[in-house]
Amino acid sequence: MTFKMETKYAHAPKDIEHYSTAEMREEFLMEKIFNPGDVLLTYTMNDRLIFGGVTPTIEPLEIILNSELGVNFFLERRELGFINIGGAGYVTVDGKKDLMNKQDGYYVSMGTQHVIFESVDVNNPAKFYVASAPAHKVYPSKKIAIEDITPLTPGDQEHMNKRKIYQYIHPNQVEANQLQMGYTVLANGSSWNTMPAHTHMRRMETYMYFDFADKDTRAMHIMGTPDETKHIFLESEQAVTNPSWSIHSGVATGSYTFIWAMCGENITYDDMDHVDMHNLK
Numbered sequence: 001m002t003f004k005m006e007t008k009y010a011h012a013p014k015d016i017e018h019y020s021t022a023e024m025r026e027e028f029l030m031e032k033i034f035n036p037g038d039v040l041l042t043y044t045m046n047d048r049l050i051f052g053g054v055t056p057t058i059e060p061l062e063i064i065l066n067s068e069l070g071v072n073f074f075l076e077r078r079e080l081g082f083i084n085i086g087g088a089g090y091v092t093v094d095g096k097k098d099l100m101n102k103q104d105g106y107y108v109s110m111g112t113q114h115v116i117f118e119s120v121d122v123n124n125p126a127k128f129y130v131a132s133a134p135a136h137k138v139y140p141s142k143k144i145a146i147e148d149i150t151p152l153t154p155g156d157q158e159h160m161n162k163r164k165i166y167q168y169i170h171p172n173q174v175e176a177n178q179l180q181m182g183y184t185v186l187a188n189g190s191s192w193n194t195m196p197a198h199t200h201m202r203r204m205e206t207y208m209y210f211d212f213a214d215k216d217t218r219a220m221h222i223m224g225t226p227d228e229t230k231h232i233f234l235e236s237e238q239a240v241t242n243p244s245w246s247i248h249s250g251v252a253t254g255s256y257t258f259i260w261a262m263c264g265e266n267i268t269y270d271d272m273d274h275v276d277m278h279n280l281k
């Protein structure tokens with residue numbers, strides 16, 4: 001079992017103006033999220049979000065970050081969200097065990113002492129994509145199944161951006177301090193997400209792309225300020241961090257799904273500054 005947490009630093013828009021492709025990837029891309037038996041996390045200095053993958057096989061897995069966070073237990077001063085994108089699994093939250101099928105999500109309150117992740121079948125392990133933000137108030141833990149969510153349905157086929165946005169950790173489902181998390185599924189034949197693009201200076205955001213149409217599908221994630229954009233090509237099950245000043249939009253060579261997680265100043269999903277298409281450079 002490997003337990004790894006990588007630190008990524010925060011940047012100003014000027015910093016990335018002359019970054020090479022390799023530097024963009026080094027600074028913003030999380031290349032490996034799910035590896036059987038491992039916990040692979042990133043701690044970004046952007047709003048101190050911790051995100052990554054927990055892939056249990058024979059052994060149950062738990063996130064233990066006491067010394068790294070200077071606390072007695074991981075969620076002493078944090079809240080946690082996760083969504084399973086793999087085979088069926090179980091999660092036990094301070095003794096309460098729930099079955100977690102693919103697309104089942106969970107909000108775990110600050111103060112929870114133990115969150116244990118397991119797979120039902122070690123040959124088809126659960127893949128828990130996790131995101132955790134600093135918190136100050138206890139809100140009740142809750143399992144959130146995709147069937148319980150009425151998705152937003154933006155886009156249309158003409159603009160190749162028809163998709164369903166499932167808001168899991170959102171005031172419609174659960175109260176949280178600053179974490180928001182959801183699952184966006186592109187319709188077959190649609191390839192664009194989040195265009196017109198937006199920023200939200202009040203929140204950072206990560207995108208983790210997965211469930212690509214086939215093994216050759218690649219997603220191109222676009223970030224940067226609207227007038228100074230950069231791109232990163234991603235394989236399935238890779239994630240990219242977007243500072244609050246950065247747009248976050250993407251297109252792929254086939255259909256795909258992505259999980260977005262964000263935290264910062266507020267939990268108002270619609271609090272976005274949309275970019276005039278004429279100002280994109």
Ligand SMILES: O=C(O)C(=O)C[C@H](O)C(=O)CO
Binds near residue numbers: 165194195205
């Ligand atoms: O498909 C989309 O568009 C999204 O899912 C957008 C994200 O949810 C987002 O950027 C929220 O701020």
Ligand SMILES: [Zn+2]
Binds near residue numbers: 198199
């Ligand atoms: Zn956004």
